[in-house]
Amino acid sequence: MLAPMKGTAAAALSELEREIDAPGDGLDRLRLMPTPFVPEVRLHLAEDAIVWWARMEAAVGHALPPPYWASAWAGGQALARHLLDHPELAAGRRVLDLAAGSGLVAIAAALAGAARVVANDIDPYAVAAVTINARANRVDVDASGDDLLDDVDTESDLVVAGDAFYSRAMTARVLPFLQRAAAAGADVLVGDPGRGHLPADGLTVLADYPVPTTEPSVDSSLRHVQVLRPA
Ligand SMILES: C[S@@+](CC[C@H](N)C(=O)[O-])C[C@H]1O[C@@H](n2cnc3c(N)ncnc32)[C@H](O)[C@@H]1O
Numbered sequence: 076m077l078a079p080m081k082g083t084a085a086a087a088l089s090e091l092e093r094e095i096d097a098p099g100d101g102l103d104r105l106r107l108m109p110t111p112f113v114p115e116v117r118l119h120l121a122e123d124a125i126v127w128w129a130r131m132e133a134a135v136g137h138a139l140p141p142p143y144w145a146s147a148w149a150g151g152q153a154l155a156r157h158l159l160d161h162p163e164l165a166a167g168r169r170v171l172d173l174a175a176g177s178g179l180v181a182i183a184a185a186l187a188g189a190a191r192v193v194a195n196d197i198d199p200y201a202v203a204a205v206t207i208n209a210r211a212n213r214v215d216v217d218a219s220g221d222d223l224l225d226d227v228d229t230e231s232d233l234v235v236a237g238d239a240f241y242s243r244a245m246t247a248r249v250l251p252f253l254q255r256a257a258a259a260g261a262d263v264l265v266g267d268p269g270r271g272h273l274p275a276d277g278l279t280v281l282a283d284y285p286v287p288t289t290e291p292s293v294d295s296s297l298r299h300v301q302v303l304r305p306a
Pocket residue numbers: 143144146147148149150151152173174175176177178179180195196197198201221222223224236237238239241245
């Protein structure tokens with residue numbers, strides 16, 4: 076049983092629900108839209124995440140973490156596509172979506188027939204976004220906001236992580252967590268658009284997808300993403 080949503084995530088959920096109920100019409104709005112590479116899943120994404128972020132920081136009067144949850148990252152899109160096209164990977168299994176952002180991969184796992192899905196992210200807005208996005212897709216996903224990366228996950232049969240290797244520091248924590256989960260018996264799958272932080276060895280390439288991206292600040296509208304399984 077997961078703990079009830081903590082104060083900051085509950086407040087973020089109220090804010091996102093208010094925004095969805097009364098959407099604006101500018102670049103700073105959230106919009107429920109089909110995910111480009113996974114149109115079976117609709118997500119509340121920002122029209123422009125940077126503009127949304129600037130407005131929210133101005134409104135609350137302090138810095139907020141970058142709203143990664145307001146974009147569908149290429150790594151997550153590839154992984155979600157892979158789970159929906161190979162539902163046997165998730166069906167009947169207990170799934171953890173690590174660094175879940177919008178919850179896209181978690182929602183795909185649920186649609187693929189997972190027995191239970193937990194979406195974990197330390198950003199309270201991401202925890203809230205997972206809740207509203209799971210609701211929009213009519214699936215059950217438990218959202219958790221604890222930092223799990225120093226733990227050993229023994230409760231999941233499948234651990235998935237989309238675009239979680241976006242910095243050297245994050246990779247240095249996420250990769251050992253995934254390796255410990257694999258050593259404890261979980262299947263582990265990652266979606267990575269070659270950001271250069273993952274080591275070249277010790278990973279099996281399962282698929283390679285050209286993914287349309289909604290991320291801010293990329294030169295091309297397509298990214299090549301590999302779905303990988305750590306050895
Ligand atoms: C680039 S986004 C990817 C989101 C999503 N998986 C996708 O593919 O669309 C990375 C996410 O990692 C989350 N994150 C950062 N540190 C984390 C930690 N220690 N534990 C869990 N999530 C974390 C961030 O809040 C962010 O939502």
